[in-house]
Amino acid sequence: MEATPHVRVNRSGGVARVLMERPDRHNAMDERMARGLADRLKELAADDTVRCLVLRGVGGVFNTGADLSTFEGDGSDAERLDAIATPLHEAVSTLVHAPKPVVTGVNGVVAGGGLGLALAGDVVLAAEDARFEYAYPKIGLSGDGGATWLLPRLVGRRTAQELVFLDRAIDADKAVQMGLATETVPVDDFDERLETLTSTLGSGPTKAYAVAKDLLGLASTNALDEHLDLEKERITGLAHTEDYAAGLQGFLEKEPPNFEGT
Amino acid sequence: MEATPHVRVNRSGGVARVLMERPDRHNAMDERMARGLADRLKELAADDTVRCLVLRGVGGVFNTGADLSTFEGDGSDAERLDAIATPLHEAVSTLVHAPKPVVTGVNGVVAGGGLGLALAGDVVLAAEDARFEYAYPKIGLSGDGGATWLLPRLVGRRTAQELVFLDRAIDADKAVQMGLATETVPVDDFDERLETLTSTLGSGPTKAYAVAKDLLGLASTNALDEHLDLEKERITGLAHTEDYAAGLQGFLEKEPPNFEGT
């Protein structure tokens, strides 16, 4: 895995952590950072030894979207927007489709293109200082990073509209209440809770998680009866895994199972 | 209607109650029970004299999913999973598509394949001791019974992910708050409230309910404009029913209408 500016990877056990690290720009993305993010996430998503993928920022902030300081404010920015949105969208798609649990750890500000990255997690842990902002209309833009696809599915049509049209900054408690984030923790407990969560998920039944994740995603455009067929096909396929064998034995013997992700 | 092991049917007025009854196994399903459930539900869904269909368990519990005690924990269980999922999915599809209101009465534990049955109701009454568990990943499995299709529609993508990945047991109050259940009642009032609800729905405008139910279901994959056309086609069709005649007269005369389901 090659070195990438502003993107650091850190692995232990089955957990791979991707850290966004451009603290002098509040982790705003330039093209190289977004490209590095997409490439690292794709490698880790495809790596079967990674059983839980974590995305977070360093320096007390998650990601504040595209770095606008080099933008010109005219039509030439179409190219700059495209150059960031292209890898950003690869990154978001990778998080949503990765065949393993993805945890995003959100602290400080998350705005613009960073919002899609944060919301793409299967589990979103928000530190109490997290602050979610849609932000695009402030600069006369619409939205990218999957935010317009994720928001209605997470918080419903009305709240999605509220975030887009009324320029709300959502704090961590409100984010959990409305469905942006899964849970919130005090800032001082953020790192520890993130480790606990991800090591639990990283020692879970990875293949079963991957199937359930895929099914939850496909549900949104499937009709019920075709989806039922798919659920049946996929659950019967898991009977051949070692994690199922371990899980059933643990259940029948009332012992916690030892899942190997196989 | 033939006798079925572990599935009892009880009718009065326009209400048909299907009772899951395998108390020594906490109403867990073997293949015969799931088959009986599917067959009875299909008969009652197709019977025009049934104007409200109720599903509940006996013995203080709803349904705890597949009975795993005869499972082997190896690839041969693919067949056992298929043998239960096939009738279970017929049952869930029947509840969701039945042209009449379906009420599920949930008390005690509901887990695994029982969860889809519980959530498939148009109205879900939860006793205060109800406890909803996704449970599949515990045994290295993904989910069936329509749970991965119903959950995102009921509680949104984030909460659905939380139930799948974080192994939460949801109590009745939380279930109502998040949208799994419609309302909760004290355990001692559960039977009475279930009767009141179902006799009200069973003496309602059955054809109008059936159309509205169908439209709510179709909405999830329809674009707005085609759905508007469908709403118009279906509402004008109801002008020819006796229940519309009764309903309009009641409205204009400020008298409660007497609906016959015709």
Add this chain to the structure above:
Amino acid sequence: MEATPHVRVNRSGGVARVLMERPDRHNAMDERMARGLADRLKELAADDTVRCLVLRGVGGVFNTGADLSTFEGDGSDAERLDAIATPLHEAVSTLVHAPKPVVTGVNGVVAGGGLGLALAGDVVLAAEDARFEYAYPKIGLSGDGGATWLLPRLVGRRTAQELVFLDRAIDADKAVQMGLATETVPVDDFDERLETLTSTLGSGPTKAYAVAKDLLGLASTNALDEHLDLEKERITGLAHTEDYAAGLQGFLEKEPPNFEGT
């Protein structure tokens, strides 16, 4: 713009207000009123000088649906229902697809076909006396006005079912909590808050709002990856607008931008 019975238009700045005005019938719609509503909304939606479209009732009530007083209660009403649903559905489709923010101001009762009109807003301001009722099954009917499409997207499947099957009247606070309305204000502040909201939206980045609105709508039937492509195509297109130039400049200079909607 021609005069229309029971529909008044009032414009100032970039804001156009459509007022439903049939106070002796609690703003219930006959065919001419529904037709006028559809025609005026279509003209204003297509008018680029209108940057925010507002729909409200006069006389302390929003809209109580079809005026049933001339209905016969037999099959001949199929034609009457069709004659109102046709323009009503044009009106709802126009509100949902208008390339600009739409605000509905809801006070007093909103029921039946009025419900779809109220819920079709991008922002729904509810006075504290607002009361949302599905109401159709009371008269043996199913639903129209887009209500069966909007409700599951706004409040989720379970609450949508509750409104349809359990004949609930929802007050303003509950409406905000469940996602029918965006916010609620005391009755005495309703007019002023509606003006503030709409003048803010009417001086916003109209083209960016239009794109974001369109994307939120398309998200509901798009798969993620095609939607990401669309987000990118649409956001880069906005780089050529004057509002983007103003927005970026304002952001970089920490000054509020002056958006002209161009």
